[in-house]
Amino acid sequence: MRILYFILTIPFYFFGKFFILFNLDNLYTDFLKCYNYLEKLNLVLDDEILEILFLAEDHRSHFHYGVDHYAMLRAIYFTHIKNEFQGASTVAQQFVRVITERYERTLFRKLREQLLAVLITYEFNNKIIGAAYLNIAFLGSGMNGLTGFLIRKRILFDQLDTLEKIKIVSRLKYPEPIKDKKRWSLKMKVRVGNIQSKIVKYKSLPTSL
DSSP states (O other), X not given: OHHHHHHHHHHHHHHHHHHHHTTGGGHXXXXXXXXXXXXXXXXXXXXXXXXXHXXXXXXXXXXXXXXXXXXXXXXXXXXXXXXXXXXXXXXXXXXXXXXXXXXXXXXXXHHHHHHXXXXXXXXXXXXXXXXXXXXXXXXXXXXXXXXXXXXXXXXXXXGOOXXXXXXXXXXXXXXXXXXXXXXXXXXXXXHHHHHHHHHHHHTOSOOOO
């Protein structure tokens, strides 16, 4: 399967290099922004929270190279055939989206996001990209990134247990709002339960939560 993903990713890599060569749509500028952030990242996270992150947001990360082609096809099918929106962004793509601050809902934005994800995945491993994403992702009002969350909650990372790490990752999908906390709590409960189920299914983490 990894070989198939590699073959399917080759066009993205060379297309991305072409964009960078001529800096089309400022792709080279954004690549440098991503590269420099990842290269200078000074954040050490344990394997557990990174495993939770990829299990929840990108469970085929050990197969693909920045773009999950299977998830793309599935998302197209559910969105356009069944009218059920499904995301297909890898952790690398989500990192690119946040660091470049490009959120427009267009196919071209999605393409350049995929190109950048492939290019940075070629340069950096998943652990670095995952840690970088957690360091900048919006987790709730006044909580930009994991550091911002820890400061706001007045806790240290070493004090987090497995369940609390799952809750942090759950905030990526449901950031804590200023109002309507009850509705948010219900969504979080469902999301946490889904991630716990994945942990049990893949047996990659402790399950006594």
